[in-house]
Amino acid sequence: MKPKNLSEIPKAYNPSDAEGKWYKYWYDHNLYHSEVDETKVPYTIVIPPPNITGILHIGHILNNTLQDIYIRYKRMMGFNACWVPGIDHASIATEAKVVAMLKEKGINKKDLTREEFLKYCYEWKDKYGGIIFEQLRKLGVSCDWQRERFTMDEHYYRKVIEAFVKLYKEGYIYRGYRMVNWDPASKSAISDEEVFYKEVKGNLWHIKYPVKGTDDFLIVATTRPETMLGDTAVTVNPNDERYKHLIGKTIILPIVGREIPVIADEFVDMEFGTGAVKVTPAHDVNDYEMGLRHNLQIINIFNEDASTNENVPEEFRNLDRYDARKKVVKKLEKLGALLKVEDYTHKVGYSQRGNVPIEPYLSEQWFMKMDELAKPALEAVLKGKIKFHPEHWVKTYEHWMTNIRDWCISRQLWWGHRIPVWYHKKTGEIYCEVDPPADIENWTQDEDVLDTWASSWLWAQDVFTNELDQKYYYPTDLLVTAPDIIFFWVARMIIAGMHFMNDIPFKDVYFTSTVRDTQGRKMSKSLGNSPDPLDLIEEYGADALRFTMTYISPLGQDVHFSNEMVEIGRNFANKIWNAGRFLLMNAQNIEINPELADKHIDFTDRWIISRFNRTLKEFADAIDTFEVNAASKILYSYVWNDFCDWYVELSKERLYKGSEEEKSAVLTRALKLYEEMLKVVHPFMPFITEEIWQLIDERKEGESISIENFPEYDANRIDPDAEEETGFLQEIVTAVRNIRGELSIPPSKNINLLLKSSEVTEGQIRYIKSLVKADKIEVNKNLVKPKASASSIVKSCEIFVPLEGLIDLDKERVRIEKEIERISKSLEGVKKKLSNENFVSKAPAEVVEREKAKQKDWENALEKLESIYNDLKE
């Protein structure tokens, strides 16, 4: 080992210097490219492809940090690690952006041909599609950039089309005229999963519907009065005594004047509203089904943009649905048909993309039959072939999969994978193949494209573009994703995997926490509570942000994030930096000699090595069980508490006072241990660990900590004796420091120490002396307590700090009193337990033994404390 000669090491770690430099180094040396290598076991992750319209948000930080931790860890463990990056074309979102962009330029999509429009889309993608990866690189992700994919790459596009054709031929895909969720802004169907429900303050309008040929009338209550223009019936519950006599009668629809029947259907809830329901089969899902049951006329009153069409009276035509509502209400009022208006809060479906209320709308769409396809995918998860972390998502998955409904996969858009179906111009015959028909002039291709998720569901299998790769890397190992796309993407990827590959797409799925603000609100642009990760990286450093995210994100729970929390990571990085700085500064004067690395070993060395190996074991267990949060805490506590607070402090004794050879041995060993520690931290904090790793020894061009071997746990290095010996030392030191603190003995004041014990060793005395700033330590099992002294008890050892005149005896008395009280209380509990015969006979022997030992220890301590206390009273 040959640490660099450093004239000056900054007191604080400066991330911005290190980050750009090392990312470029990794990138230039292509360190994270993976090729098929049969001699190595692959470990594969496919990135959840961000949307090309998307920019980096705090959720991406968590998600990609987790993936990077796993990929870096496995790479260092010797796996052939492959992390495939890529982006998603995002049909609806992108098309909306491009349309808006064109509009600003004064171009109307309608005036463009499909080809012209797609050209604009690709231009847009080239301009903005790569931004998010530039941002992710700032985070330090070790993706294989040579494998970057896009859902509309030629190979991938073809795979999507092949999948459609296969499913069509197998009978899973059909075309139908159905009620769909219509987004009137993008003028496209969307799937059930793309609808979210918002609570909206609205009204319940009570409208009077006259019964033909009588003075009688029915009152219907509705939240959407404008749809009455398309009513074709009124329904009551057949058991409703109030309305039985009206069933079969005819209503004259106000405004429109259409004659519509009163029908009976069990579906109607007698309790809701007035118990009489207007039926608009073309614009409500339940009404549509009722319409089918009763053979009702279906009148569509809206255009594609949800404005009223020619099926309504002339004065109401060409109005936006909300304008139509106002006008209808006004008219009803004028006609005396409006009885009352109530405030009413209800949930309204909105388009997730366009954020406009969706319109239930009848249209011809392509659907996928899901129930049969879902079965193997459900089984794969229930039988544990795919494991979810945390496991409880299995229930949500199961619930959705067992109640799965057919999937509307067509979208009335141009940007995306065009449906490979051609209609014969004369015969109307349908042709569905990957390649167009030979006599293309006689056919017209379906205008629609596929739902984006009907392309990204092949992501795990078709980012691999040749058979060899696919065979080697598939199934992938881990998918890290947000739980809100469990249905959209995770479930469908499993379905696709089982159907097309006859195998699972990934072995483990890690569902991340949802990042919220400190008030528990979701991060959103409109609330302005969403921090820009790039600002955070600039302020605190990428490592700090990465570490903080893992440190604060509990498994399976939402995380409450605020910018100041990143200080946790920044401070931790600084701690690591300064421990390194300490060793490097000493290396300027003390020779590093690898031959001495195993010389002058004492119990503190064996202790830190033991602790390190325990840490390795705990760390690996946490990573293997996907408890990343726990893993980060294990790291934190080893680095900060064990290594810095104790080991570095202990080492000073020998570093400053040892022989030249001892100094050399101690520093060499400490640097070695520090280097191993850096490797363990590296997957979490890649930049700082690389920066220091490059400083502590001479490295060749192309070498990197990121491709070093991860330290291996060695059970033989677990050393209970050294742990015991160091633990005893730590307890004594802490007890003395406690006395100093509690009795306000200034740190500048050196003390003498008397230890009444037969168990304290010479080795321990040396360290105690340096850690508590003692001039003299006397150890003797027959010591007599000096009168004016402070005391403490650690196991069998009594500690006395004689400080005539310097300690306040009243304070000391209170301190001992408190200690007596605390131990008495604990002792009481133990005694109570042990005097319970049931406990002694039924509890495991081991537990009983432990309680007995406690009793002995505490009784012992109490006896000593009481004697000390009596002594103080004199």
Place this chain on the structure above:
RNA sequence: GGGUUCUUAGCUCAGUUGGCUAGAGCGUCUGCUUGACGUGCAGAAGGUCACAGGUUCGAGUCCUGUAGAACCCA
């Protein structure tokens, strides 16, 4: 309405198959220009584990109920 999850120190969270003298970080208080670090060091205070029952020798942990919160589905 159905499902899932949560409620532990002022705040954010750990607490594995019940054995606990209930932990950590932040914040608070006291002291510290200690030859790595004030982004730090040393010490301290702070909790009838939401509430009520039950199972058990033993419950923060298991069961039932109540109250409150969040998310998903309809």
